[in-house]
Amino acid sequence: MQTIPESKFFERETIEHTLNDPSQVIPLLQKVQEKEGYVPEKAIEEISEITGVSVSNIFSVITFYKQFRLRPPGKYMIRVCDGTACHVNDARTLLDILNDELKLEGTDTTEDGLFTVMPVACLGCCSLAPVIMINEDTHGKLTPQKLRKIIKEYQKKGKETN
Amino acid sequence: MYKVTVGMATCGISAGADKVYKSFETFLKDNKDITLATTGCMGMCYKEPLVEITDGKTVYLYGDVDEKKAQKIVESHLKNNTPVDEFIVLKDYKSGAEQQFNERQYKIVLRNCGLIDPDSIEEYEKRDGYKAIRKVLSSMTPDEVIDVVFKSGLRGRGGAGFLTGQKWKFAKSSVADQKYVICNADEGDPGAFMDRSVLEGDPHSVIEGMMICGYAIGASVGYIYCRAEYPLAVRRLKKAIRLLEEKGYLGDNLFGSNFSFRIKLKEGAGAFVCGEETALMQSIEGKRGPPRPRPPYPAVKGLWGKPTNINNVETFANVPWIILNGWEKFAAMGTEKSKGTKVFAIAGKAVRTGLVEVPMGITIRDVVFNVCGGIKDGKKFKAVQMGGPSGGCIPESLADTQIDYEQITKTGAIMGSGGLVVMDETTCMVEMARFFLNFTQLESCGKCTSCRIGTLRMLEILERIVEGKGKEDDIDRLVEMGEYIKKTSQCGLGQTAPNPVLTTIKYFRDEYEAHIREKRCPAHSCGALVKFSIIPEKCTGCMICARQCPANCISGEKKKPHVIDQSKCTRCGKCFTVCNFDAILKD
Numbered sequence: 001m002q003t004i005p006e007s008k009f010f011e012r013e014t015i016e017h018t019l020n021d022p023s024q025v026i027p028l029l030q031k032v033q034e035k036e037g038y039v040p041e042k043a044i045e046e047i048s049e050i051t052g053v054s055v056s057n058i059f060s061v062i063t064f065y066k067q068f069r070l071r072p073p074g075k076y077m078i079r080v081c082d083g084t085a086c087h088v089n090d091a092r093t094l095l096d097i098l099n100d101e102l103k104l105e106g107t108d109t110t111e112d113g114l115f116t117v118m119p120v121a122c123l124g125c126c127s128l129a130p131v132i133m134i135n136e137d138t139h140g141k142l143t144p145q146k147l148r149k150i151i152k153e154y155q156k157k158g159k160e161t162n
Numbered sequence: 163m164y165k166v167t168v169g170m171a172t173c174g175i176s177a178g179a180d181k182v183y184k185s186f187e188t189f190l191k192d193n194k195d196i197t198l199a200t201t202g203c204m205g206m207c208y209k210e211p212l213v214e215i216t217d218g219k220t221v222y223l224y225g226d227v228d229e230k231k232a233q234k235i236v237e238s239h240l241k242n243n244t245p246v247d248e249f250i251v252l253k254d255y256k257s258g259a260e261q262q263f264n265e266r267q268y269k270i271v272l273r274n275c276g277l278i279d280p281d282s283i284e285e286y287e288k289r290d291g292y293k294a295i296r297k298v299l300s301s302m303t304p305d306e307v308i309d310v311v312f313k314s315g316l317r318g319r320g321g322a323g324f325l326t327g328q329k330w331k332f333a334k335s336s337v338a339d340q341k342y343v344i345c346n347a348d349e350g351d352p353g354a355f356m357d358r359s360v361l362e363g364d365p366h367s368v369i370e371g372m373m374i375c376g377y378a379i380g381a382s383v384g385y386i387y388c389r390a391e392y393p394l395a396v397r398r399l400k401k402a403i404r405l406l407e408e409k410g411y412l413g414d415n416l417f418g419s420n421f422s423f424r425i426k427l428k429e430g431a432g433a434f435v436c437g438e439e440t441a442l443m444q445s446i447e448g449k450r451g452p453p454r455p456r457p458p459y460p461a462v463k464g465l466w467g468k469p470t471n472i473n474n475v476e477t478f479a480n481v482p483w484i485i486l487n488g489w490e491k492f493a494a495m496g497t498e499k500s501k502g503t504k505v506f507a508i509a510g511k512a513v514r515t516g517l518v519e520v521p522m523g524i525t526i527r528d529v530v531f532n533v534c535g536g537i538k539d540g541k542k543f544k545a546v547q548m549g550g551p552s553g554g555c556i557p558e559s560l561a562d563t564q565i566d567y568e569q570i571t572k573t574g575a576i577m578g579s580g581g582l583v584v585m586d587e588t589t590c591m592v593e594m595a596r597f598f599l600n601f602t603q604l605e606s607c608g609k610c611t612s613c614r615i616g617t618l619r620m621l622e623i624l625e626r627i628v629e630g631k632g633k634e635d636d637i638d639r640l641v642e643m644g645e646y647i648k649k650t651s652q653c654g655l656g657q658t659a660p661n662p663v664l665t666t667i668k669y670f671r672d673e674y675e676a677h678i679r680e681k682r683c684p685a686h687s688c689g690a691l692v693k694f695s696i697i698p699e700k701c702t703g704c705m706i707c708a709r710q711c712p713a714n715c716i717s718g719e720k721k722k723p724h725v726i727d728q729s730k731c732t733r734c735g736k737c738f739t740v741c742n743f744d745a746i747l748k749d
Contacts, residue, residue, distance in 0.1 A: 021448075022447070022448045022449075023446065023447050023448040024448060025448040025449075026428075026429075026431055026445065026448050027428075027429070029431070030390070030429060030431065051448075053448070057449075060450055061448070061449065061450050064433060064450040064451065064607075065430075065431035065432050065433050065450075065451075066431070066432035066433060067390055067430075067431040067432035068431065082352070083352035083353045083509075084352045084353030084509055084510070084547075084550070084581070084583050084597070085353055085509035085510060085515070085583070087352075087597055088510060088511070088583075088585075088589060090734065090735070090736075093712060093732075093734045093736065096712065096732065096734075097712050100712075120391070121350065121352045121391075121434070121601065122351075122352045122353060122354070122355070122391075123176075123391075124172050124173065124355045124358055124391075124392070125172060125173045125176040125177070125207075126173070126207065126353060126355065126507070126509040126515060127173055127177070127207035127208050127210060127515055127516065128173070128176055128177060129509075131176070138175075138176035140176060140177065143710065143736075143740075144710055144711075144712040144736060145709065145710055
């Protein structure tokens with residue numbers, strides 16, 4: 001009987017269910033990311049120990065799938081839909097505005113750690129195009145003006161709670 | 163005695179359905195006679211949030227409901243028995259402002275969507291749910307089941323259109339100690355949301371289809387591989403599986419037989435290529451998901467090396483209906499080789515956008531003009547795009563093409579999983595091709611050189627064309643490279659990636675030529691090729707354009723003509739869309 005490895009990220013029960021099971025690499029990564037917002041280096045080592053899959057193999061899985069992040073995200077995750085319907089309704093202007101307002105120069109997260117901007121393929125509410133999602137809230141039928149206003153509100157809210 | 167049902171699929175919720183639900187909840191707090199319920203997608207995305215009210219005899223459907231309208235509906239309809247006519251979009255599914263939307267539809271896959279509470283097994287059972295699996299287990303042999311599915315003519319709804327009965331036959335004939343059924347719910351095409359709506363609105367029909375398949379091919383374990391970006395679908399599936407296990411509908415010796423079946427849910431992690439079956443299986447096994455060569459096909463060597471049958475969500479949802487209604491009824495619908503119905507997610511420039519299910523054999527023109535009410539703002543219909551990044555554009559001149567696998571393939575597009583984007587005269591076909599190629603380029607897994615590098619080279623060419631920097635032989639080069647990529651890529655992603663480019667060149671070569679030779683975008687859409695200016699005689703100085711301009715490059719005094727600073731203009735076209743006086747010139 002193998003001893004259950006010590007873990008900072010997973011409950012004992014989870015580890016028991018996933019021990020030596022390579023097919024659990026993705027679910028475990030998803031679990032860590034849900035809790036931490038990203039996959040910390042230490043978690044990769046733990047998953048390797050639990051599932052028996054090598055660290056380099058796990059790293060290759062992380063980089064293959066778009067869902068996983070290796071760096072912490074901002075407090076507000078802004079998902080900008082660039083699906084077909086949003087695209088024909090000028091989603092790219094929204095992205096330009098976000099880059100401009102949040103002064104993102106080639107990075108996806110603002111310096112103050114408040115926002116992460118991520119273009120996504122389709123949020124699935126095409127009738128509201130163009131759409132963005134900030135954390136769990138959807139904002140639809142956006143105009144440049146509306147978007148600037150929303151960002152200002154979140155900036156204010158973020159600073160107050162910090 | 164009223165029943166109020168709020169449509170709570172993703173599109174409804176993002177349009178504000180949860181707020182509407184909450185306001186009904188508050189208004190009806192003390193009213194025990196009125197039941198409040200939720201349901202999945204009703205199809206009319208363009209009228210969300212939707213609220214249905216029935217008194218047991220008549221069904222009223224209200225559209226565009228917000229908290230204010232909800233209050234009025236409560237006061238007038240629920241308390242004083244006077245329906246609010248101005249908000250009603252459909253009465254008894256057949257009359258009312260939006261009746262045309264439903265007239266040409268025939269619902270098999272969406273038979274329960276928008277009618278039942280997706281979290282309730284009882285409501286599903288009331289509409290003949292889990293009767294098909296009972297019938298199969300009590301009175302049919304696996305071969306008889308496969309025979310019925312085969313004769314119905316049902317073909318894979320994921321896009322390729324392989325005969326489902328044939329696929330099942332292959333999986334059954336493989337001998338092994340363990341076999342698997344997989345439901346491919348990794349719907350990744352931008353602009354396609356058919357599978358999501360079915361999973362959110364009627365998860366049990368998919369699960370029942372999987373059970374029937376498990377019995378037919380001799381599998382006792384099923385996997386649903388669902389896209390992680392569909393949190394609501396994942397939640398509903400998890401709940402459905404848990405309730406079924408508690409009720410004894412999943413597990414050992416189901417419905418008094420010796421058939422055992424279990425279902426596991428796997429969430430994808432955001433890789434479009436994992437919709438390809440061999441990639442999908444690698445992903446379930448916990449690995450990266452590059453496709454592998456076939457044969458061996460999954461029916462011989464699939465998940466963990468065992469025989470596996472993979473079907474799409476929509477395919478499975480058809481199965482219980484076919485078992486209960488007979489293959490004859492299904493096969494009576496459609497064309498010679500394409501039977502039954504097809505679900506489409508309609509997006510783009512149509513008047514009505516949303517989820518529709520139409521019989522095979524109906525023409526594209528019929529879908530666009532009769533079901534979807536034609537083109538918005540009186541513009542001219544130009545083309546439809548079918549099959550997303552793997553598909554192609556079908557021009558208006560071929561709009562009488564029937565919805566039929568072979569006929570659509572003949573045009574250069576594909577049936578695909580059901581994304582249908584309607585385009586009008588203002589959509590630039592070159593830009594559309596660039597959009598889809600950009601998507602496949604990012605999603606290429608990188609295994610095959612031609613797909614990894616070829617799509618990037620094609621994208622670079624398209625980018626320079628839309629920027630007005632195209633070269634004379636660019637079109638020929640695109641065609642040549644496209645053909646190479648199709649021939650030399652291993653999986654469906656690469657083999658179809660050039661389709662959007664090749665079909666637009668085939669039907670809209672003149673648009674490419676205009677971009678390259680005349681530096682002109684005929685649709686007046688490509689930003690780099692148009693110039694916006696203000697016509698002083700028409701400008702009233704209302705300042706709306708100046709306020710909306712994202713680049714802040716419009717200036718002028720109130721009530722006096724404004725000017726656009728051309729050096730700062732990003733050519734986004736916002737001023738053009740917001741001007742109420744046609745004072746913006748786009749050329």
